Amino acid sequence: MDYAQTLNFLYNQLPVFTKQGSAALRTGLHNIEALCAALGHPEKKFKSIHIAGTNGKGSTSHMLAAIFQEAGYKTGLYTSPHLKDFRERIRVNGQMAEQQFVVDFVARIQNELDDLQPSFFEVTVAMAFEYFVQQQVDIAIIEVGLGGRLDSTNVITPELSLITNISYDHMHILGDTLPQIAGEKAGIIKDGVPVVVSETQAEVEKVFRDKAAAHHSPLHFADQEFLVQDSHTEHQHLQLSILHTPTDHGQQIALDLRGQYQGKNVLGVLMAVKLMQQKGWQLPEAAVHKALSHVSHLTGLRGRWEVIQQHPLTVLDVGHNEAGITEIVQQLAYQVYNQLHIVIGFVKDKDIEKVLQLLPKTAHYYFCQAAIERALEADVLARMALHHGLQGHTFPNVQLAYHAAQQAAHKEDMVLVCGSFFIVGEVQ
Structure with a gap:
């Protein structure tokens, strides 16, 4: 198959959530675990940050990818869905995966496709993991597709887990109360892995505290440590004045994602950066600021205001x-x-x-x-x-x-x- 034929196969022979809804979902992690096993467990061969949440996880993922990229790290980025080109889902340093890689990967796992009958999403997750290993990325930013606990991306053990916020979406799958939905999102929390929650919400704060405590995972609510003091649009950027309250350190950030709502996402990003710096990642403040002013250019992000x-x-x-x-x-x-x-x-x-x-x-x-x-x-x-x-x-x-x-x-x-x-x- 050539590239066009391969895409046609992926869209028309595999269950696709974007086309069919919940009928395309595969319950549990069996298929993705089997796919990863057949590929030699790529999910264990790169470092990552795992990002869940109802809204803002795509923007947050792209901001973090831009920061690591600007700091000199070879950075993978997996997001979904795509807007124009399937390969938008799988990027390294902002560049989409090559068409030939997609063709070769699908041909390589044909036996597993026949045996497992995986979903479109399960195949794309395995494809991304394999690509990041082949490209020898320093780190990959992995966005959850839906929920967290049973999402196909949830076979990684990341350096850091980040949850943006919780609101009503996909209730027929994730539950019809905010605590139920939060419980599914909190499923990405791993033993001993630090967790950032971008936005404190009274209805679900206890869900995250209990889950983090059960896994002995340090928990950080970003908006309890960082504060947006001022926010306005100027020179085609969202201008943010942000205070780190424990140290009284202020910083000015010009973000090229202009929606005022991005202020909430930025706090989660800054908290994640701080924790990753503490783990030894070299993320200078100058690189952080430059990256945030050029997120769309660095990563190809579109569709956020x-x-x-x-x-x-x-x-x-x-x-x-x-x-x-x-x-x-x-x-x-x-x-x-x-x-x-x-x-x-x-x-x-x-x-x-x-x-x-x-x-x-x-x-x-x-x-x-x-x-x-x-x-x-x-x-x-x-x-x-x-x-x-x-x-x-x-x-x-x-x-x-x-x-x-x-x-x-x-x-x-x-x-x-x-x-x-x-x-x-x-x-x-």
Whole structure:
């Protein structure tokens, strides 16, 4: 098979969560453990940081990868899902894995694919681990796909575990209370491995304290040690004044990820950097600051309050659940525009009613659906939205919706694309 045929095989012969939802999930770690065993246990051959959480884990992963890369370490990065190119999931120093590697890897494990019938995600995780070993990375930043305890990435023993925050998402899989969801995310905590929690939340703090204590893992709540004193956007960067409260040391950070919500993620990143420095990793403050000002350039990150045009102001954001949309709505309060145009679509297994009630009623909506099986039909979404006072037009695909918004918007208006990774990924 060539590269195109290999991708076709991965998408169409293996169960894919992004297409099928929970039907594609494989319960337990048996398959990934068997795949890793067949490959000679690559998961044991590189150092790593493991990152879970409901929102912000992708941004956090990219920030940490940028920092290690800028500090001179050969840095692997595994994230999901991708926006445009499958190989976005597997990077080393910001560069995507080679097409030929993907082809060769799938051919190499063909017997295991036949025997185990693994999911798409299980195969991509094994692929990433093997690539990082082949590339001899100094460290890899590994983002959890879903949950933590039973996620395929959870076969690594990292240098550090980091959990960003907990909110409602994937409740049909992870549980319908915040403590239940936190329990699944806390499943990445390993014996004696330090844990960072970016954001203290009263409803779940005890879950993390109990889990860390059971594993004798030092636990650090980042926002109990670092404080954002000021936050504003200037010169195309989010300007943050951050205080380390135990030492009264202040620092100014210019972050190229401009959403105000990134302030919470940065605290987790700084806590992780401090702990890794204590472990002997050379991460100078100058390298940290330079990396944070160039995260997108260093790592290829997209879709986090990403401004792709100024007139009209056009922003892409992959926020897709209640907490993510809340952050987007709060960010909108900082923007200046005449009329807001929102291109939006969701997948079927989200709590869409809760999200719709958060969205501004004064915006004009362009309801659409991504080209995946899990996409909620645009006309269904429009009817649901109408019950919440949201009005607009429906479109059969993302491109038509986006172009309609661009044509309707005046130069002092704003166009926002959100609701799903897959909606943002289809914007050209």
